[in-house]
Every structure is written in C-alpha cells, then in structure tokens.
Amino acid sequence: WYECNPPFSPGLMEQMVTRLLQHLSEAEDKGRAVSFVIIVPACGSIPSTKDNSAVPAARRFASRSFRSMLESKYKTQHILLASGEHGYVEGAQHLRPTRFKTSRYDTSVILLQSRKARRDVEKACGSNWKGKFEAGMRAAFGSGHESETIERKGEGYLSDNRKEVEKEEEDTQAEDKKRQKSRKKKHRRKK
Numbered sequence: 001w002y003e004c005n006p007p008f009s010p011g012l013m014e015q016m017v018t019r020l021l022q023h024l025s026e027a028e029d030k031g032r033a034v035s036f037v038i039i040v041p042a043c044g045s046i047p048s049t050k051d052n053s054a055v056p057a058a059r060r061f062a063s064r065s066f067r068s069m070l071e072s073k074y075k076t077q078h079i080l081l082a083s084g085e086h087g088y089v090e091g092a093q094h095l096r097p098t099r100f101k102t103s104r105y106d107t108s109v110i111l112l113q114s115r116k117a118r119r120d121v122e123k124a125c126g127s128n129w130k131g132k133f134e135a136g137m138r139a140a141f142g143s144g145h146e147s148e149t150i151e152r153k154g155e156g157y158l159s160d161n162r163k164e165v166e167k168e169e170e171d172t173q174a175e176d177k178k179r180q181k182s183r184k185k186k187h188r189r190k191k
Contacts (some may be wrong), residue, residue: 033117042106100144
C-alpha cells in the first residue's frame with residue numbers, strides 16, 4: 001500500500017496520476033498486488049463546453065487529473081470528506097499553539113488498486129472491507145483540533161495563551177471571508 005498526498009499543484013497532480021496509472025498497468029501485467037491511497041482536494045466537475053476559458057487553467061488541470069482517477073478502471077473507492085468534518089496536522093504546527101487544524105475544504109480519498117490487490121484484500125478482510133476501510137479513513141481524518149483544545153484547557157496551557165489562540169482563529173476566519181467576497185465579486189463580474 002502506498003499513500004500519495006502531493007502538493008496541490010495541478011501540473012504535478014496530473015504527472016502523479018499518469019505515473020500511478022502506469023504502475024498499476026504494470027502490476028496488472030505481472031499479476032502483482034498494488035494499492036494507492038490518494039488524498040487530494042475534492043474537485044467538482046467542470047462543464048464541458050467549447051469555451052471554458054472562464055474557468056481558471058489551474059482548476060481545469062486539477063479537474064482533469066481528478067477525473068482521470070475517478071474514471072480509471074483501477075478505482076476501487078472514492079471517499080468524500082466534507083469540510084469541517086475532518087482535519088489534518090498543520091505544516092506550521094511548530095509555530096502554532098495547536099498541532100491540528102480542521103479543514104475548511106472538501107477532501108477526496110481515492111483508492112486505486114490492481115485486481116490482485118482487490119482480491120487479496122477481500123480474501124483477508126471479507127466482503128465488507130470497503131465499509132471498514134471508509135470507517136477507518138473517516139476516523140483517521142477526524143479533526144484532532146477540538147480534542148486537542150479541550151485537552152490543553154485542562155492542562156492550563158490555553159488559559160495562558162487564550163488571547164493568542166483567539167486572535168489567530170479570528171484572523172483565519174477574516175481571511176476566509178475576504179476570499180469568499182473576492183470570489184463572489186469575480187463571479188458577478190463574469191455574469
């Protein structure tokens with residue numbers, strides 16, 4: 001089993017998908033068990049029209065690599081984690097008072113497998129293995145931010161740093177609101 005959580009750069013994501021599909025094709029030819037768990041931002045569909053120049057190039061490329069995985073014969077499962085219902089360990093955790101962050105965006109967990117890998121997993125885990133896999137993924141991605149905050153409150157840590165934490169959360173919310181307003185303005189201009 002391999003995990004892929006690439007930088008969310010559309011060109012890089014497209015190259016990753018191409019390479020993963022090559023590995024899976026080779027595994028099929030050689031009868032090998034290969035599984036990839038890919039974690040990427042959920043990418044909604046883009047209407048296929050002759051002129052989709054209004055859609056930013058980065059989003060078009062991201063959508064193309066995303067669709068390639070979902071339409072692949074190797075796709076075993078796609079799990080959509082809704083924003084606010086999952087989290088991650090933040091890269092700048094050493095600079096923040098908390099380690100975990102709740103995600104504000106939807107995330108996709110995509111399982112690509114060779115036929116042998118599917119058979120092996122079903123044989124070892126039973127016919128309901130996909131349900132077990134999804135439950136495990138949801139538990140693993142559950143945001144630790146809230147539990148970490150509660151735990152630190154009990155230790156008195158947050159009481160000393162409460163203003164800093166509250167200010168940081170307010171700043172993050174303000175940034176999100178600015179981004180949303182900016183998107184709405186762009187959308188209105190396009191109409």
